[in-house]
Amino acid sequence: MSLMMLDTLSEENNIPAISVAIVSPTGDIFTEAKGITNRSDPKKVTDQTIFEAASLSKPVFAYIVLKMAQRGEIDLDTPLIEILEKKFGKEDPRAQFGPPFPGIREHENYRKLTARMLLSHQAGLPNEFIHPKYEFKAKAGSSFDYSGEAYRFLMEVIDKIAYPKSIEILAQEEFKKIHMEHSSFIRPNVANIAVGHHGDGKMDERQHFFGIHPAGSLHTTAEDYGKFLKACVNDEYVRSKMFTPCVIELKGIDFEGMKQKVPEGILSHIAWGLGIGLQKNSDGSVTAFHWGDGSGTCRNFAAINLSTNQAVTCFTNSANGPMVFRQICEPIIGDLSIVSHWLSLRENLPFAISPVGQELTIPKAFVANYQSHVDRSIKDEKQGKKSQDVNDDVRQDTGTSIKKFDQ
Numbered sequence: 001m002s003l004m005m006l007d008t009l010s011e012e013n014n015i016p017a018i019s020v021a022i023v024s025p026t027g028d029i030f031t032e033a034k035g036i037t038n039r040s041d042p043k044k045v046t047d048q049t050i051f052e053a054a055s056l057s058k059p060v061f062a063y064i065v066l067k068m069a070q071r072g073e074i075d076l077d078t079p080l081i082e083i084l085e086k087k088f089g090k091e092d093p094r095a096q097f098g099p100p101f102p103g104i105r106e107h108e109n110y111r112k113l114t115a116r117m118l119l120s121h122q123a124g125l126p127n128e129f130i131h132p133k134y135e136f137k138a139k140a141g142s143s144f145d146y147s148g149e150a151y152r153f154l155m156e157v158i159d160k161i162a163y164p165k166s167i168e169i170l171a172q173e174e175f176k177k178i179h180m181e182h183s184s185f186i187r188p189n190v191a192n193i194a195v196g197h198h199g200d201g202k203m204d205e206r207q208h209f210f211g212i213h214p215a216g217s218l219h220t221t222a223e224d225y226g227k228f229l230k231a232c233v234n235d236e237y238v239r240s241k242m243f244t245p246c247v248i249e250l251k252g253i254d255f256e257g258m259k260q261k262v263p264e265g266i267l268s269h270i271a272w273g274l275g276i277g278l279q280k281n282s283d284g285s286v287t288a289f290h291w292g293d294g295s296g297t298c299r300n301f302a303a304i305n306l307s308t309n310q311a312v313t314c315f316t317n318s319a320n321g322p323m324v325f326r327q328i329c330e331p332i333i334g335d336l337s338i339v340s341h342w343l344s345l346r347e348n349l350p351f352a353i354s355p356v357g358q359e360l361t362i363p364k365a366f367v368a369n370y371q372s373h374v375d376r377s378i379k380d381e382k383q384g385k386k387s388q389d390v391n392d393d394v395r396q397d398t399g400t401s402i403k404k405f406d407q
Contacts, residue, residue, distance in 0.1 A: 023312070038191065056313075069115070098156065108140075127151060176303050183219065186212060246273060261345060270339065301329065326351065
């Protein structure tokens with residue numbers, strides 16, 4: 001197992017900052033951060049530096065919805081309009097959601113929309129509405145249409161169901177349980193925040209400020225996001241829902257992917273769960289994944305090997321971020337050639353189609369510590385011990401072990 005040193009990756013790819021968190025099979029989290037927050041007023045990046053999560057917000061929002069479903073506060077398969085009409089009455093304006101345009105509320109899709117459809121991008125909605133075109137683009141359930149608007153629709157419904165609690169309050173309640181201490185769907189007013197940079201290294205002068213958006217406004221640290229990935233793996237209910245395919249394969253239904261000439265062989269190996277993508281590997285294993293692309297200058301990636309429970313997340317403040325995702329992530333969770341090919345073509349993200357560059361060995365102390373947990377996990381699994389039991393053996397409380405890469 002090897003990992004390129006972050007300072008080498010940063011320099012070779014003109015990325016001001018890289019922050020990484022790795023989750024071991026036993027739930028320990030290892031972090032490392034290199035670089036500066038921005039090139040105008042540079043501050044050293046640490047594992048507490050805040051990054052724009054962008055679309056890595058989507059799995060977190062899905063987690064919040066799943067916890068509500070677990071408590072019986074929302075049913076994933078009941079049409080949302082029926083849920084609201086039951087709560088408020090059919091004639092009450094509060095029973096409506098989404099933009100008040102005929103192309104939305106009078107469309108046949110409108111009364112069919114469920115939380116499951118919206119979270120798995122099967123609602124037939126565009127990624128973003130472009131004024132004045134507010135309408136569905138496809139029949140609900142007929143295609144895969146990656147959509148931030150779908151998440152906005154669902155947030156509106158959740159706000160009405162959970163009132164007076166907002167999405168941010170619901171999020172903070174869940175964050176507290178899993179010790180995410182530096183995360184919010186509201187942009188924090190702090191100095192220690194990474195600023196995006198263009199591919200040529202120039203700082204992005206645009207203000208990426210907007211209101212709460214479940215598909216894109218999360219601000220967090222790599223360490224916090226590692227805690228989130230660990231929670232998804234260890235929570236039996238969330239795991240059973242989030243990583244079960246709602247979309248079996250993208251072949252024949254990802255029309256944007258087909259438009260961008262993604263090969264059928266790639267599309268047939270990508271499925272979608274609730275809020276997260278699923279790469280189907282040739283050995284039968286599955287790798288859960290998602291990415292974030294904040295205005296093209298804050299790009300991030302996260303993945304989980306669902307066979308080993310190992311996970312990794314990588315945050316960058318550069319358009320060049322995808323150039324290093326495979327080098328950083330593959331030594332931890334395995335091959336990412338399928339998803340990197342898909343994202344390179346469909347989303348125009350500059351992934352390395354094949355990992356390149358000089359690989360440097362992880363420091364020996366880190367390898368020994370990490371490998372001991374891996375070996376113990378395998379040994380306990382052979383003895384019939386559940387992964388949660390292993391985690392309980394390692395930790396006597398609900399806290400998380402956070403460890404820095406040795407320098």
